[in-house]
Each structure stands twice: as structure tokens, then as C-alpha cells.
Amino acid sequence: xxxxxxxxxxxxxxxxxxxxxxxxxxxxxxxxxxxxxxxxxxxxxxxxxxxxxxxxxxxxxxxxxxxxxxxxxxxxxxxxxxxxxxxxxxxxxxxxxxxxxxxxxxxxxxxxxxxxxxxxxxxxxxxxxxxxxxxxxxxxxxxxxxxxxxx
Amino acid sequence: xxxxxxxxxxxxxxxxxxxxxxxxxxxxxxxxxxxxxxxxxxxxxxxxxxxxxxxxxxxxxxxxxxxxxxxxxxxxxxxxxxxxxxxxxxxxxxxxxxxxxxxxxxxxxxxxxxxxxxxxxxxxxxxxxxxxxxxxxxxxxxxxxxxxxxxxxxxxxxxxxxxxxxxxxxxxxxxxxxxxxxxxxxxxxxxxxxxxxxxxxxxxxxxxxxxxxxxxxxxxxxxxxxxxxxxxxxxxxxxxxxxxxxxxxxxxxxxxxxxxxxxxxxxxxxxxxxxxxxxxxxxxxxxxxxxxxxxxx
Numbered sequence: 001x002x003x004x005x006x007x008x009x010x011x012x013x014x015x016x017x018x019x020x021x022x023x024x025x026x027x028x029x030x031x032x033x034x035x036x037x038x039x040x041x042x043x044x045x046x047x048x049x050x051x052x053x054x055x056x057x058x059x060x061x062x063x064x065x066x067x068x069x070x071x072x073x074x075x076x077x078x079x080x081x082x083x084x085x086x087x088x089x090x091x092x093x094x095x096x097x098x099x100x101x102x103x104x105x106x107x108x109x110x111x112x113x114x115x116x117x118x119x120x121x122x123x124x125x126x127x128x129x130x131x132x133x134x135x136x137x138x139x140x141x142x143x144x145x146x147x148x149x150x151x
Numbered sequence: 152x153x154x155x156x157x158x159x160x161x162x163x164x165x166x167x168x169x170x171x172x173x174x175x176x177x178x179x180x181x182x183x184x185x186x187x188x189x190x191x192x193x194x195x196x197x198x199x200x201x202x203x204x205x206x207x208x209x210x211x212x213x214x215x216x217x218x219x220x221x222x223x224x225x226x227x228x229x230x231x232x233x234x235x236x237x238x239x240x241x242x243x244x245x246x247x248x249x250x251x252x253x254x255x256x257x258x259x260x261x262x263x264x265x266x267x268x269x270x271x272x273x274x275x276x277x278x279x280x281x282x283x284x285x286x287x288x289x290x291x292x293x294x295x296x297x298x299x300x301x302x303x304x305x306x307x308x309x310x311x312x313x314x315x316x317x318x319x320x321x322x323x324x325x326x327x328x329x330x331x332x333x334x335x336x337x338x339x340x341x342x343x344x345x346x347x348x349x350x351x352x353x354x355x356x357x358x359x360x361x362x363x364x365x366x367x368x369x370x371x372x373x374x375x376x377x378x379x380x381x382x383x384x385x386x387x388x389x390x391x392x393x394x395x396x397x398x399x400x401x402x403x404x405x406x407x408x409x410x411x412x413x414x415x416x417x418x419x420x421x422x423x424x425x426x427x428x429x430x431x432x433x434x435x436x437x438x439x440x441x442x443x444x445x446x447x448x
Contacts, residue, residue: 038410046409055395136403136411140420143413149376 031089034079037072044068045139052132062128066117069135073113076106090147102146109138183284190285193278195426197271197344201418203228214238214292219265220374223358224301226265234291247283248276252321261311263299264319264358270346272321273339318359330441333430337438340431341366345423350378350415353448361448366439368447376414382445390444397436401425 048065050056080102085093095102116131143149194200194213205216215230215238230238239246246257254268255261262268274282304310324343326335341347352360353369368380368387380388389397396407401424404412412420424432 042409044409045405045411046407049399049405049409053395053399133403136405139411140404140413140417143411144417145413147413149412149414 027083028087030079030081030084031087031091034084034089034091037075037079041069041072044072045135048132052128062120063117066113066120070110070113070117073106073110076109077103090149092146092148095146102142105138105142105145109135109142112138186281186284187288188285189278190281190283190288192426193282193344194285195423196340196431197282198346198419198423199231199282200422201415203231204422211292211294213286213289214294216294216296221265221358222371223263223265223305224299226263226299226301227296230292230294230296231286232289232292232294233287234293237293237295238291239286240291242283242287244280244283247286248279251279251282254315254319261308261315263305263308263311264314267346267349269319269321269360270343270349272319273324273343275324278344314357314359318357333434333437334441336431337434337436340427340435341438345435347381351381364445364448366442367445370448373415378415380445380447381439382442383440384444384446387447388444389439392440394433394436394440397439398429398432401427401432401435402429 044065048062048069051058051062051065080091080095082096085091085096112131112134116128116135119127119131200212202217202219203215204210204212205214206218210216211232213231215228217228219226219228232238233240233242235241242250242257249255249257250262251268251271251274253272254264254266299306324339327338330338348360348362348365350372351366351368352362353364353367353371355361366381367384368382369378372378382388383390385391392400392407399405400407400412401420403425404417404420406412411417424435427435
């Protein structure tokens with residue numbers, strides 16, 4: 001009797017805890033997280049470009065930056081849950097109106113990042129330059145269509 | 152003693168074909184084909200495509216119809232292809248010069264300053280003629296564009312001569328001899344051909360550029376966008392950017408922090424600044440970096 005009561009209480013507590021943790025992701029925090037991931041990607045892109053354009057040494061760091069970009073890039077798809085188009089965000093409602101096209105652009109950016117990684121591993125400077133420009137195009141293409149810049 | 156051609160004759164044997172080649176090359180430089188190619192470059196550098204192409208994936212470049220929302224109403228950009236009925240078919244060089252440098256159509260009617268003739272006023276004759284030559288070489292596209300949607304008092308153009316009298320002072324570009332060639336080229340590109348100030352300079356309540364705040368950003372830019380300050384202020388402008396940062400931005404659209412531009416500048420990068428020669432991009436950067444810092448309005 002005593003044991004089953006304890007088990008029931010534990011189950012209830014677990015449920016309550018689980019429910020609580022789901023409810024804890026507010027749209028504001030989801031937006032904050034999205035921005036943090038985007039900023040991290042921008043940081044790696046900036047670092048990569050400084051090496052790529054010969055403004056600093058460290059060509060041996062390129063792989064670390066492109067690996068990070070590839071890993072973070074695969075997270076993009078889950079960073080735009082419904083309800084995060086308003087508030088402190090520059091994301092445009094169009095994202096949620098054309099989910100399929102938006103998803104295709106993210107897939108294309110994953111592909112271009114994979115190609116950049118391949119170019120970096122061969123050590124071919126010209127190919128790396130070309131692939132980096134293609135990654136930039138995919139970033140810019142999405143920002144152009146789905147982001148409003150007002151600051 | 153046999154007569155031998157002296158050194159002088161030998162000179163001419165070799166020099167004559169060479170001279171012919173030089174003359175031929177000189178003539179080639181002035182052919183319409185070169186002028187047309189120069190015009191193609193200038194139309195890209197002049198940003199004509201961004202505004203004169205509709206905002207649809209299947210839109211034909213320069214056939215007009217882009218919707219431009221401004222505080223003064225909605226404008227639709229005209230068709231610049233040489234179609235007789237809906238485009239610029241039949242325009243002469245002087246029609247192009249009047250339009251670009253004086254903001255007047257072939258019938259003398261004034262344009263609205265949403266068309267950046269106040270900036271194009273500084274274009275030189277050769278560039279105007281080249282732009283005309285390339286636009287005339289395009290295939291004509293029949294594409295009628297909608298009428299502008301304007302408040303009643305702007306619908307007829309009777310206010311425009313007054314506006315021009317107040318705000319429009321067409322001056323040809325004058326090189327500053329105290330500066331180098333890069334700086335002067337940059338000034339020509341930024342202030343005239345590239346008309347950067349049309350978006351990056353704030354406007355007064357009558358829609359005229361406030362040149363005291365030239366390039367210091369426009370909080371109320373086209374399509375409701377906030378246009379950034381590109382003067383040298385370290386906080387609100389691009390005072391922390393190096394020349395190399397500017398070159399990367401103009402070529403790829405990448406900001407120094409690794410972010411990529413979107414919105415209207417993305418189209419400017421695609422159609423204009425990324426198409427420029429590396430020398431022209433550098434000239435723009437050199438000119439911008441020479442400007443005194445100015446805080447955003």
C-alpha cells in the first residue's frame with residue numbers, strides 16, 4: 001500500500017515536472033536561442049573569411065570553423081517553431097506561410113556547407129574560395145527573403 | 152657594293168604593320184560594341200536593375216514594374232527596354248541625357264525624384280551615351296506597368312518644377328585635384344552613378360536628400376526599412392570597418408561580424424556592387440573611409 005502510494009506520487013511528480021519543462025520554452029526564449037545560434041554561425045563565418053581571404057594565418061583552423069558551421073546548420077530547421085515570428089525578432093511571417101520553400105533553402109545551405117567542408121579537406125584554395133562564396137549566397141538568399149532588417 | 156636596306160628601312164618594314172595594328176586597335180576601342188559593353192557595366196554600377204525589374208522570380212530584367220513604396224505613395228518603375236509602346240523605343244541620346252541628368256522625359260515633363268536624377272546629374276557625357284547604347288541594344292519587351300498610386304496633390308506633376316527649383320541643382324562631377332584617382336572614382340561612383348545617398352541619406356519632409364547628413368543613414372528608408380549609417384562614426388556608422396571589410400561586404404554581402412546582408416542591400420550587392428571591378432569596389436571603400444565621422448540622425 002505504502003509502496004504503491006509512493007510510486008503514484010513519484011509518477012505524478014515526474015509528469016508535473018515533464019509538463020513544466022515543456023511549458024518552460026517561451027517564444028521569447030526560443031527567439032533568444034535562435035539568435036544565439038545564428039550569432040555563433042556568424043562568428044565562425046567571420047573567422048573563416050579572415051583566414052580564407054588571407055588576412056590572418058591559421059589555415060589549419062578552417063576545418064574547425066566549417067565543422068561548427070555544418071553542425072549548427074543542421075539545427076536551423078528546428079529553430080523556427082510556430083509562434084516565434086513575433087516579438088524581438090527580424091524573422092518575417094513568410095517563413096511560416098511557405099514552410100516548404102523555407103525548408104528547401106535550409107537544405108540547400110546544408111549542402112553548400114558540406115561542399116565547403118569537402119573543399120577545405122582537399123586543401124584546394126580556389127575551390128574553398130568558390131565554395132565559401134556559395135555558402136555566403138545561401139545565407140544572403142535566406143536573409144533577403146525571410147528577414148527584415150530594421151536596426 | 153650592293154644596296155642594302157638601311158636600318159631606317161628595316162624600321163619601317165616592321166613598324167608599318169605594327170602601326171596598322173595600333174590604329175586598328177584604337178579604332179576598335181571606339182566601336183559601338185565596346186561602348187555597349189561599357190554601358191552594360193555602367194547600368195549595373197548605376198543600380199538600374201534593382202529598381203527597374205519587378206520583384207518576381209520570372210521578371211525580365213529592366214522591363215520595369217517593381218513596386219516601390221515611399222512616404223509619398225507607391226511608384227511603379229518604368230520599362231527601360233526599347234519597346235516602342237511600353238518602353239524607351241525611339242529615345243535619342245539627348246532624351247537619355249535629359250532624363251538622367253535633368254529628370255525630364257522626352258516630352259519635357261518632370262520625373263519624380265524617386266528616380267535618382269539628382270544623383271545622376273553628375274554623370275559624364277560618355278557614360279550617358281554608353282548607358283543609352285546598351286539599353287538600346289536590349290531586346291524590346293512589351294510590359295506595360297501600372298500607374299503610380301499617389302495622393303491627389305502629387306498625381307499631376309505641377310509641384311515638380313517648384314521642387315526642382317528648391318532642391319535640384321544639376322552640377323557636373325568635378326574631380327578634386329587634391330585627391331588621388333581612386334578617391335575621385337569612388338566619389339563619382341558613390342555620389343553619382345551608384346547614388347548611395349538616395350537610400351543612405353535621410354530626407355526632409357518634402358522628400359529631398361538632407362545632404363548635411365550625407366550617408367549618415369535614413370531611419371525612414373524605402374519599404375519602411377531603416378537604412379544604416381555608412382559614415383565613419385565608430386558606433387552608429389562604419390568607423391570600425393577596414394577597407395578589406397568594405398571590399399568583402401561589397402563583393403559578397405558579408406558584414407565584419409560574419410552576418411550576411413538581406414533586405415534591399417542584398418539586391419544592390421547582387422545586381423550592382425558584386426558586378427563591379429575590384430578596382431571600383433576599392434575606390435568606393437577608399438572614398439567612404441575618407442569621409443568625416445557623422446552620427447546617425
